[in-house]
Amino acid sequence: MSGTVIATHGLRKSFGAVRAVDGIDLDVRAGDVYGFLGANGSGKTTTVRMLLGLVLPTAGTVEVLGRPIPKAGREVLPRVGALIEGPAAYGHLSATANLSLSDASGPGGSRRTRKARIGEVLDQVGLGGVGKRAVRGFSLGMRQRLGLAGALLRRPDLLVLDEPTNGLDPQGIHEIRELLLDLNRTGTTVFLSSHLLAEIEQLATRVGVLDRGRMVLQDDLATLTAPTGATVVDTPRAAQAREVLGDRVLSADGDRLVVRGSEPAEVNAVLVGAGVPVHGLTLQRPTLEEVVLAAAAGSGDRVQAGAAS
Known part of the structure; x- marks a missing residue:
């Protein structure tokens, strides 16, 4: 699979007088782990x-996947795995x-192999030992x-996930992160909607930021967090270093x-040459949180609070 996997152009959704999504242009490419970021109520869901x-x-x-939605939904959606607003279950x-109630006869399997495939995915998500238990006894994390x-x-060729680590403990979050990275390495494009900046920073190759319905940022994560051209120095003699x-x-x-x-080597040489001890030197890079907050702060006019999420 190559090329563009998700593309929207001027996408907008209004609920009465509230414009929940305000003309966004998504660009998700094959092989991406795309982090779709925004606060609750920003229009992600x-x-x-x-x-x-x-x-x-x-x-x-x-x-x-190159086809219009919803017109080509019956053709496209069997190739898409999705989890939105929490899992539904009996x-x-x-x-x-x-x-087993799901239709497993799509591109990834047939009815004849359903039982084996169900066992496989339960093992993948860490539920292999509890597959026969009634779901009503599951925790929120297990339901997720x-x-x-x-x-x-x-x-699926494409996974679309809305807050997939909701309700999971730190170990569970780590396990799901590794699972998604493994799936991505084997060719699955992942579109991950979340408000957890730290989690997206560990997963995503590309990021889009939604602020109250508007796309305020979209770029490769490596570009957004590239070095700033400055060096961070850790020294117990900061006053002397400043001189x-x-x-x-x-x-x-x-x-x-x-x-x-x-x-950093040049900065270190100058300081050490002047008798200033240096305990650490790193290139300065903005965190994803800093990038997102700066983009949201400069986004201009916004739709009213209370927009649908």
């Missing part, structure tokens, strides 16, 4: 539902029985894993200095 044809846009277009049935298992059932470096010091906070120049 509404966007995801439009991608899957569950909600019709007020304006604009959606293409998934509480009185087991995890295995719930999955079951929803992910359902999304994986057909071996030595003069106007090259851009900022200071305790033992930490930010110094103009992207050659």
Whole structure:
């Protein structure tokens, strides 16, 4: 699979006077782990539902796997695994029985191999030992894993996930992260909607940021968090280091200095040569949180609070 996997053009959705999604242009490419970021109420879930044809846009277009949605939904959606707004399940049935109700006859399997495939995906998400238990006894995290298992059932080309680590403990979050990275390495494109910046920073190759319905940022993560051209210096003699470096010091906070120049070895040589001990040197890089907050702060006019999520 190559090329563009998800593309929207001027995508908009209004609920009465509230514009929940305001003309966004998504660009998700084959092989991406695309982190779709935004606070609760920013329009993420509404966007995801439009991608899957569950909600019709007020304006604009959606293409998934090169085909228009919802027009080509019956052709495209069997190749897409999705988990949106928490998993739905019959509480009185087991995890295995719930999955067996799904149509596993799509591109990733047939009815003859359904039982084996269900066992495989339950193992993948860490539910292999509890597949026969009634779902009503599952924790929120276990239900979330079951929803992910359902999304994986057909071996999809594209995974669309809305807050997939909701309800999971740190170990569970780590396991799901590794699972998604493994799937991506074997060719699955992952579209991951979340408000958890730290989690997206560990997963994503590309990021889009939604702020109250508007796309305020979209780029490769490596580009967004590239070095700034400055060096961070950790020294117990910050005052002396400032005297030595003069106007090259851009900022200071305790033992930490930010110094103009992207050659840590050169900065180290200057300081050590002047008798200043250096405990650490790194290139300054913005965190994803800093990038997102700066983009949201500069996004201009926004739709009213209370927009659908």
